[in-house]
Amino acid sequence: MGTTKFNGxxxxxxxxxxxxxxxxxxxTAIGTDLSDIEIGGTRDSVQLIITVPSLDTDTCATETRRxxxxxxxxxxxxxxxxSMDLPFASERFCxxxxxxxxxxxSDYLDKEVSKTYGxxxxxxxxxxxxxxxxxxxxxxxxxxxxxxxPEVTDEPDYEAAxxxxxxxx
Numbered sequence: 662m663g664t665t666k667f668n669g670x671x672x673x674x675x676x677x678x679x680x681x682x683x684x685x686x687x688x689t690a691i692g693t694d695l696s697d698i699e700i701g702g703t704r705d706s707v708q709l710i711i712t713v714p715s716l717d718t719d720t721c722a723t724e725t726r727r728x729x730x731x732x733x734x735x736x737x738x739x740x741x742x743x744s745m746d747l748p749f750a751s752e753r754f755c756x757x758x759x760x761x762x763x764x765x766x767s768d769y770l771d772k773e774v775s776k777t778y779g780x781x782x783x784x785x786x787x788x789x790x791x792x793x794x795x796x797x798x799x800x801x802x803x804x805x806x807x808x809x810x811p812e813v814t815d816e817p818d819y820e821a822a823x824x825x826x827x828x829x830x
Contacts, residue, residue: 678779690766693752712791
């Protein structure tokens with residue numbers, strides 16, 4: 662299984678590891694309106710699947726705002742940011758921050774997304790939260806890009822993710 666770090670300390674990840682070349686598993690998260698949000702599998706557009714520990718941290722909020730702005734011009738992309746925040750808190754975050762170009766969802770109920778994609782932090786003070794990760798999935802459902810950010814308090818490689826989206830078919 663993979664790892665990340667929190668303030669320099671190793672954090673093990675649990676679940677089923679999903680890698681580039683794998684088919685993106687179809688899983689369900691909870692939308693801000695308590696609806697089911699399905700991610701993975703085949704779609705009419707490229708999928709950008711982002712997991713973060715909590716929108717209520719500076720790094721997660723910055724990442725979500727940056728991707729919200731970046732995907733505004735990418736009509737080929739369906740973006741979902743998934744955290745362990747309650748749907749009500751996620752809705753308040755989107756309203757306050759003007760997040761309108763992507764979907765924010767929660768994995769709080771059964772951690773299905775985090776377990777299925779292998780990004781559930783299994784120990785340390787962040788146990789039970791999602792690691793900071795990015796998956797780009799092409800229209801056929803294949804994972805074409807993956808990043809598990811090595812230090813959970815750092816931002817991801819935005820440019821690499823955006824290039825992967827543009828290159829996906």
